[in-house]
Amino acid sequence: MSDQNDEMDMAAAMEADDDMAAAMAAGDDDDDMAAAMDGAGGEDDMAAAMGGGDEDAGASIAEASSGHATRVLNQDEIDSLLGFDMDGDSSGENSGIKAIINSALVNYERLPMLEVVFDRLVRMMTTSLRNFTSDNVEVSLDNITSIRFGDYLNSIPLPAILSVFRAEEWDNYGLIMVESSLIYSIVDVLLGGRRGTAAMRIEGRPYTTIERNLVERMVSVVLSDMSAAFEPLSPVNFVHERIETNPRFATIARPANAAILIKLRIDMEDRGGRIELLLPYATLEPVRELLLQMFMGEKFGRDSIWENHLATELWSTEVDIQAVLDEKEMSLSEVLAMDVGDTIMFNASPDSPTVLRCGGISMVSGKMGRSGQNIAVKVDKSLRPMG
Numbered sequence: 001m002s003d004q005n006d007e008m009d010m011a012a013a014m015e016a017d018d019d020m021a022a023a024m025a026a027g028d029d030d031d032d033m034a035a036a037m038d039g040a041g042g043e044d045d046m047a048a049a050m051g052g053g054d055e056d057a058g059a060s061i062a063e064a065s066s067g068h069a070t071r072v073l074n075q076d077e078i079d080s081l082l083g084f085d086m087d088g089d090s091s092g093e094n095s096g097i098k099a100i101i102n103s104a105l106v107n108y109e110r111l112p113m114l115e116v117v118f119d120r121l122v123r124m125m126t127t128s129l130r131n132f133t134s135d136n137v138e139v140s141l142d143n144i145t146s147i148r149f150g151d152y153l154n155s156i157p158l159p160a161i162l163s164v165f166r167a168e169e170w171d172n173y174g175l176i177m178v179e180s181s182l183i184y185s186i187v188d189v190l191l192g193g194r195r196g197t198a199a200m201r202i203e204g205r206p207y208t209t210i211e212r213n214l215v216e217r218m219v220s221v222v223l224s225d226m227s228a229a230f231e232p233l234s235p236v237n238f239v240h241e242r243i244e245t246n247p248r249f250a251t252i253a254r255p256a257n258a259a260i261l262i263k264l265r266i267d268m269e270d271r272g273g274r275i276e277l278l279l280p281y282a283t284l285e286p287v288r289e290l291l292l293q294m295f296m297g298e299k300f301g302r303d304s305i306w307e308n309h310l311a312t313e314l315w316s317t318e319v320d321i322q323a324v325l326d327e328k329e330m331s332l333s334e335v336l337a338m339d340v341g342d343t344i345m346f347n348a349s350p351d352s353p354t355v356l357r358c359g360g361i362s363m364v365s366g367k368m369g370r371s372g373q374n375i376a377v378k379v380d381k382s383l384r385p386m387g
Contacts, residue, residue, distance in 0.1 A: 182273025
């Protein structure tokens with residue numbers, strides 16, 4: 001009996017499979033397909049068939065997600081991306097995002113003549129500081145860069161002395177920074193320090209009145225040379241106004257304003273230091289057009305070829321000369337009442353001097369006479385102002 005029952009169950013299962021295949025092949029509706037699936041054991045059998053693959057599917061999903069995981073940057077890579085130098089090397093170029101942000105400022109505007117002016121300043125300062133210190137002084141120009149004023153104030157190495165000066169003709173201000181090593185070197189040289197020994201740096205105290213006065217004298221020498229360096233281009237007088245030791249009190253422009261930074265190196269044998277000149281672009285605005293021109297030739301600020309050509313053309317220019325014997329003032333009514341045949345009386349005689357004018361300006365005077373068939377004037381006196 002059991003074998004017969006087994007054969008009947010198998011036949012029923014095969015019949016159900018045939019019905020399901022027939023329903024799928026005929027494209028019957030969902031009810032017929034659901035009925036066929038019920039006859040084949042229903043959803044429980046299908047879930048049981050798929051149950052063995054759940055672990056494999058989960059493992060595949062985890063493996064796919066791990067393949068796209070983002071790698072975490074370490075601190076050195078973050079600093080390199082942002083352009084920060086953790087080693088303290090400030091002499092290198094900016095990089096990363098910091099370089100991108102500052103690129104527009106670094107290339108703000110190139111002023112070719114400014115390089116010529118400060119090359120001239122270096123030569124003049126070398127001579128002036130030698131006379132000032134009675135020592136062998138070498139001045140060199142490190143670089144000329146653009147910087148935001150606020151960034152410069154934050155980068156000043158303290159302690160230092162800041163000199164605020166004013167350009168009188170340009171009606172604006174500039175800044176001179178003298179670092180501590182140069183301050184102590186100048187004091188040592190001017191007060192008779194021994195040669196061959198480095199200047200001592202005393203920490204933890206403010207600068208004394210003697211040190212400030214000596215640095216102020218040196219700054220006055222630098223400003224005088226800078227006025228002479230700019231003179232062929234545009235006469236300007238740089239006047240020292242005050243000494244500051246705190247950068248917050250030396251604010252001469254808004255923090256976001258652009259400025260030109262000139263770094264000079266002053267060496268006195270085994271001593272020396274750095275001096276920095278800061279000129280905001282607003283200060284240089286009155287002479288911006290002059291600083292934008294290109295420098296060619298050996299003569300600074302002038303073109304001798306053009307001067308000679310202009311002088312030649314001026315000497316050959318033709319002008320009108322008027323010979324005036326006398327002048328008389330009359331009212332408008334008298335002029336309108338004049339008729340043909342009226343006579344105007346002048347206060348001049350044949351011997352009165354005749355004035356020769358050019359462009360309304362009296363030049364010379366002389367006696368009127370005759371030369372052949374022409375009326376002539378013999379010049380005997382100059383009327384041009386002396387000097």
